[in-house]
Amino acid sequence: MMSTMTTMESEWRLAAHILLLSAAIGGITYLLRALRSFHLRQENRSPPPGGIGSWCRGFVGAETLSFLADNSSGRGFYHFVHTRALRYGACFRTSLFGRTHVFLLSAKARAAAACLLAADPPHFAKRYVRTVADLLGEHSLLCTSHDTHRRMRRAVAGLFASASTAAFAETFDRLTISQLLAAHFQDRVVVLDVALDVTFRAICEMLIGPQDDSQKLERLQSDVMDVTQAMLAVPLRLPGTRFYKGIQARKRIMDVLRQEISMRRQNSLKLDRRDDFLQTLLLKSHTDSPEEALTDEQILDNILTLIIAGQVTTATAITWMVKYLGDNTDLQEKLRSVQLDLASKHHGSPLSLQHLNIMDYAYKTVKESLRMATIVSWFPRVALKDCQVAGFRIKKDWIVNVDARSIHYDPTIYHNPTMFDPSRFNDDMKPYSFLVFGAGGRTCLGINLAKIMMLIFLHRLVTNFRWEMADHDTSLERWAMFPRLKNGCPICLTPIHKKKMY
Ligand code: HEM
Numbered sequence: 001m002m003s004t005m006t007t008m009e010s011e012w013r014l015a016a017h018i019l020l021l022s023a024a025i026g027g028i029t030y031l032l033r034a035l036r037s038f039h040l041r042q043e044n045r046s047p048p049p050g051g052i053g054s055w056c057r058g059f060v061g062a063e064t065l066s067f068l069a070d071n072s073s074g075r076g077f078y079h080f081v082h083t084r085a086l087r088y089g090a091c092f093r094t095s096l097f098g099r100t101h102v103f104l105l106s107a108k109a110r111a112a113a114a115c116l117l118a119a120d121p122p123h124f125a126k127r128y129v130r131t132v133a134d135l136l137g138e139h140s141l142l143c144t145s146h147d148t149h150r151r152m153r154r155a156v157a158g159l160f161a162s163a164s165t166a167a168f169a170e171t172f173d174r175l176t177i178s179q180l181l182a183a184h185f186q187d188r189v190v191v192l193d194v195a196l197d198v199t200f201r202a203i204c205e206m207l208i209g210p211q212d213d214s215q216k217l218e219r220l221q222s223d224v225m226d227v228t229q230a231m232l233a234v235p236l237r238l239p240g241t242r243f244y245k246g247i248q249a250r251k252r253i254m255d256v257l258r259q260e261i262s263m264r265r266q267n268s269l270k271l272d273r274r275d276d277f278l279q280t281l282l283l284k285s286h287t288d289s290p291e292e293a294l295t296d297e298q299i300l301d302n303i304l305t306l307i308i309a310g311q312v313t314t315a316t317a318i319t320w321m322v323k324y325l326g327d328n329t330d331l332q333e334k335l336r337s338v339q340l341d342l343a344s345k346h347h348g349s350p351l352s353l354q355h356l357n358i359m360d361y362a363y364k365t366v367k368e369s370l371r372m373a374t375i376v377s378w379f380p381r382v383a384l385k386d387c388q389v390a391g392f393r394i395k396k397d398w399i400v401n402v403d404a405r406s407i408h409y410d411p412t413i414y415h416n417p418t419m420f421d422p423s424r425f426n427d428d429m430k431p432y433s434f435l436v437f438g439a440g441g442r443t444c445l446g447i448n449l450a451k452i453m454m455l456i457f458l459h460r461l462v463t464n465f466r467w468e469m470a471d472h473d474t475s476l477e478r479w480a481m482f483p484r485l486k487n488g489c490p491i492c493l494t495p496i497h498k499k500k501m502y
Contacts, residue, residue: 045393048102050093051084063094071232074475076483078377078405081105085406091390093398097129097235100398103378105406108390113402113432116381116389117440120146126442127382127399131235135227135246137301141445142309150441155284155294156302157445159277164206166353169452172202173351176460183493188470191322192488195315199453200224203310207303208260209276220256223249227304228312231481242479250304257300278303310446313375314453316484321369321454322461323489324420326469331420335365336462336496343463356455362462364422366454370436372420374405375482379438404435467491 051063071077081103084092090105104112116124125146133143141152175198183189200221204211211217230246237244257278264274264282278299285293294302325332338361346355378401383394394400409417413433414424437444444450461467470490477486 045388047395048091048093048390048392049088050102051088051095061095064096064098067094067096068234072478074478074486076476076480077232078483081378081403081405090406091392100395101380102389102392102394102398102400103403104390104400105403106410107412109402109404109407110430110432112389112400113379113407113435113439116400116402117379117435117438117442119441121381121440123384123387124381124400125384127380129232129380131233131243132231134235135230135250136305136308137250137297139295139298139301140305141302142305151292152294152298152302153441153445155281155292156306159280160445160448162353164275164277165448165452168202168206168449169353169356169456170350171205172198172453173456173460175201176457180460180464183465184495186493188490188492190488190490192315192319192484195318195457196225196311197221198457199311199315199318200307202453203307203449205276207277207306208257209274209278216256220253223253224304224307224311227253228308228481229479232479253304254300257303258296261296261299277306306446309444310449313482314446314450316482317370317373317375317450318454318457319484319489320373321366321458322467322491323469323485324369324372325365325462326467326489326491328420329466329468331365331422332462332466335361335422335458336466338362339459339463343459351456351459353452356452359455359459361422362455362458363451364425365458366451367425367434367436368420368422369454371408371414371434372418373483374408374436376436376438377405377483378403379435379442402435407433407435464495464497466494466496 067077067080070080073079084094084103085105090108091102093100093102095101115121126142126149128143133140136142138144139148139152141149141156144152179194179198183194201217204217204220226249227246230243230249233242233246235243237247260278261282264279281294281299281302285295285299287293325335339359342355342359380399380401382399383389383396385396387394389400407413410433411417413430432439437447437450468491470492471487473485473487475486477484
């Protein structure tokens with residue numbers, strides 16, 4: 001009996017000790033946590049809120065799946081950002097493809113743009129998702145690191161001098177006219193198809209010269225499309241997947257370009273009178289010092305980069321511009337009257353840079369279309385060390401995205417931002433409020449070419465046709481790298497002259 005009581009007593013004592021010990025541990029943990037979060041708040045070092053907090057652990061890849069689900073739906077991938085901004089606010093954290101991403105929106109994005117997109121931002125470097133580097137190549141201007149980038153950009157930027165820009169305007173005008181002549185025989189045209197075709201031909205002619213073999217050009221165009229469509233795909237190198245298709249297409253494009261280079265070398269570069277970008281880069285690679293000269297691999301990756309960075313972006317922007325004017329026929333009429341007046345002064349002659357320079361209202365229409373379309377929705381920059389952004393703690397290797405779309409739709413900057421209104425560009429802009437071509441050391445190299453293409457296409461279309469939308473469906477194309485209409489923007493055309501006027 002005594003021994004049973006002693007055993008019970010000691011069991012009770014043990015239980016009490018365990019209870020006391022757990023309470024003590026619980027209390028201390030609670031205190032430490034409270035102290036830590038107080039400390040973090042004091043030092044403003046807490047990470048941004050978001051969907052990869054402790055409640056979400058275990059759902060590995062849930063955010064990536066959600067991103068892919070939005071991208072494969074008619075809502076488009078920006079829906080992913082929009083819904084999280086509503087939940088967490090203008091700075092949030094998420095996890096995509098195994099990397100932590102932070103998104104900064106509206107005022108926070110503008111404030112951060114000044115330091116993150118600056119010429120040489122300390123502690124930050126540009127970083128696209130791995131798939132983009134795999135498809136464009138490690139030497140691509142869009143993917144290289146700081147030092148290599150500076151040298152490569154110097155080499156490529158020289159190609160965009162005013163002489164080649166003027167020649168490009170002439171080529172683009174010629175190609176646009178031939179496309180629109182064909183449109184005279186159709187009463188319904190899919191703008192995206194026309195714009196993709198004309199931008200592709202013009203950019204290829206500028207980069208690798210005119211191509212006589214139309215089948216070769218068509219194969220190249222279809223391969224470029226496969227590469228573009230693989231950029232946001234799941235990086236599975238399995239036959240049948242979109243990513244695999246893109247990688248195979250890249251290989252074929254590289255083969256075509258390699259053959260072109262070896263053909264030019266056989267014909268002796270210096271005697272060859274071509275003046276396209278490829279020729280200029282090859283000549284430079286012979287004459288420049290070894291530190292400045294570009295290797296064949298660097299040239300190849302960047303020719304592909306220029307096609308992709310220039311074609312799909314501009315064709316998408318042209319398509320949105322035609323849609324906005326199709327939805328706003330009063331503005332279309334206003335623009336038409338201004339442009340017909342200009343056309344009467346250069347009747348019959350090709351459009352030159354001088355003609356484009358005085359298209360003031362058309363230029364505002366181009367800018368307003370670019371603002372509303374925001375072809376590149378955000379700019380990713382990777383943190384090279386632990387730091388602070390917008391008052392939040394950012395860890396090394398996290399990717400911070402400056403969200404341009406939220407700036408372009410911020411009602412404190414653009415009154416009534418969902419309304420298409422070119423005249424809003426009568427006023428001066430606030431700094432970092434118009435980021436369609438980026439800012440700082442990575443600003444788009446093709447700004448002038450993009451403006452030239454958009455102005456020429458707009459002028460030729462508006463002075464020859466009236467148009468309205470043939471289909472009002474606004475759902476977005478699945479898997480597109482840049483947001484664009486699934487239906488490609490079909491329009492009904494009515495020629496405005498009995499005689500063609502070009
Ligand atoms: C409407 C058409 C276009 C838009 C909206 C556009 C937009 C942009 C943006 C936003 C960036 C910077 C991305 C960043 O900082 O992360 C960029 C970079 C670039 N763009 Fe464009 N672009 C267009 C047309 C073109 C054209 C026509 C070309 C050349 C043929 C071109 C070539 C490039 C290149 C090479 C870069 C990389 C620059 C660098 O990193 O140094 N773009 N573009």
